[in-house]
Amino acid sequence: GKKVLIVYAHQEPKSFNGSLLKIAVEELTKQGCSVTVSDLYAMQFEPRATRNDIVGHLHNSEAFNYGVETWEAYKRGGLSKDLVEEQKKVQEADLLIFQFPLFWFSMPAILKGWMDRVLVQGFAYDLSKAYDGGLLQDKLSLFSFTTGGSQEMYSNEGICGDMHYVLWPMQHGIMHFCGVKVLEPHICYAPENVSEEKRKEMLTAWTQRLKTLWKEEPIDCSPEWYFK
Amino acid sequence: GKKVLIVYAHQEPKSFNGSLLKIAVEELTKQGCSVTVSDLYAMQFEPRATRNDIVGHLHNSEAFNYGVETWEAYKRGGLSKDLVEEQKKVQEADLLIFQFPLFWFSMPAILKGWMDRVLVQGFAYDLSKAYDGGLLQDKLSLFSFTTGGSQEMYSNEGICGDMHYVLWPMQHGIMHFCGVKVLEPHICYAPENVSEEKRKEMLTAWTQRLKTLWKEEPIDCSPEWYFK
Numbered sequence: 001g002k003k004v005l006i007v008y009a010h011q012e013p014k015s016f017n018g019s020l021l022k023i024a025v026e027e028l029t030k031q032g033c034s035v036t037v038s039d040l041y042a043m044q045f046e047p048r049a050t051r052n053d054i055v056g057h058l059h060n061s062e063a064f065n066y067g068v069e070t071w072e073a074y075k076r077g078g079l080s081k082d083l084v085e086e087q088k089k090v091q092e093a094d095l096l097i098f099q100f101p102l103f104w105f106s107m108p109a110i111l112k113g114w115m116d117r118v119l120v121q122g123f124a125y126d127l128s129k130a131y132d133g134g135l136l137q138d139k140l141s142l143f144s145f146t147t148g149g150s151q152e153m154y155s156n157e158g159i160c161g162d163m164h165y166v167l168w169p170m171q172h173g174i175m176h177f178c179g180v181k182v183l184e185p186h187i188c189y190a191p192e193n194v195s196e197e198k199r200k201e202m203l204t205a206w207t208q209r210l211k212t213l214w215k216e217e218p219i220d221c222s223p224e225w226y227f228k
Numbered sequence: 229g230k231k232v233l234i235v236y237a238h239q240e241p242k243s244f245n246g247s248l249l250k251i252a253v254e255e256l257t258k259q260g261c262s263v264t265v266s267d268l269y270a271m272q273f274e275p276r277a278t279r280n281d282i283v284g285h286l287h288n289s290e291a292f293n294y295g296v297e298t299w300e301a302y303k304r305g306g307l308s309k310d311l312v313e314e315q316k317k318v319q320e321a322d323l324l325i326f327q328f329p330l331f332w333f334s335m336p337a338i339l340k341g342w343m344d345r346v347l348v349q350g351f352a353y354d355l356s357k358a359y360d361g362g363l364l365q366d367k368l369s370l371f372s373f374t375t376g377g378s379q380e381m382y383s384n385e386g387i388c389g390d391m392h393y394v395l396w397p398m399q400h401g402i403m404h405f406c407g408v409k410v411l412e413p414h415i416c417y418a419p420e421n422v423s424e425e426k427r428k429e430m431l432t433a434w435t436q437r438l439k440t441l442w443k444e445e446p447i448d449c450s451p452e453w454y455f456k
Contacts, residue, residue: 011277011278011279011292011294012291012292012293014290014291015291015292015293041276041278044276047275047276047337047338047341048269048272048275048337048338049239049331049336049337049338050239050269051239062242063240063242063243064239064240064243065240065243065420066239067376103277103340103343103344104340104343104344104347104397104401104402104405105396105397105398105400105401105402106334106340106397106401107340108277108340108344109275109276109277109337109338109340109341109343109344109345110275110276110277110337110341112331112332112334112335112336112337112340113275113337113338113341115331115332115337116331116332116336116337117337119332130387131387148295159358159359160401161396161400161451162451165393165396165397165454165455166396166397166401168333168389168393168394168396169332169333169334169393169394169397170333172333172389173332173333173334173388173394174332174333177332192293223389223390226393227393227455
């Protein structure tokens, strides 16, 4: 069976995001997948990139450079335990699903901190090993999120602009940079502002999509997909 | 004199970001501005949006909804002390400068957490009070950051794509959403990979820009500026 890591960033299990997580765990498990969940708020995951991420001595203790220090620490096996555990989960996964509510045209800080701290140089990319040459090839990713605003607001004519613009830094700037292929995002627009019936339809649509997920082709994660 | 809040997200005072911060504090102070710095790492600023941000009872303790709870808490004066302090600094400022290294096509998580937690509904925006109607009007903002990649990499033909794409969620999605006007960003490309002389030129350019900052016109923060 395939291995899936769901990185989940919502405080409340009873939330709509919580329901989407539950559905993914159940449906993928039913398919025979091995599913791991990193429930960031429940783990009290640390989002801050600090000296604490390096165990033992620093490469240069005169002037702290997070990128250099985590790269060096990765090479000598000196990253903090929580990072090593997350990297192991990523390494083993065939598919990474990120489940979260959109905060300010991006991820909640706790999830951004996961990206900042887990995807260090040496592990996720390296000198001239980025984008199609990134170190996390042969993996898929999927951004699944809810919004406050409606689909119309996130259209080309809408006040928030085209949703593709929001996807660029996350899908291209992070996942593609690491060599991870990107599946179509799964976006539930404004679940808090629609009817109970519509919410149920959204949940059903997610179950349905997951049933044929492994047959999907990744998007062509190039500027044309986003800014055509 | 004008009031300036610099929200600064770097761990190391001796870093290039630290030098840019120092220059801004010195130059703006020299001009007679009153400058406040929120040094996020030094403050150990909390980036996680949790129940701890609400003092006392919850509006709905059955299912925690961060957006609703912080909105309600703001209205009754029940936000946590660290948020109230940051909001006071924002309220008093004529100009907000964000100084940080670009992490994964965006802000470091600690700064994203500042956005997530400080700019709550009721304070920064409200029902139908967003974008040009946002609650933080008559303020200016400026994103000042360093990159790992070169300017060529962040061009239209470059592998990272046009830098304007990266600016959209931060400038339009956050600042413009709150009604804050946006000055041209100040970007120092790859300071770690250039000569000492070039680094000095970059620092001088920042000083020079600050000298005439108050005469600048904000950008037209519309899709055309980003995706023309």
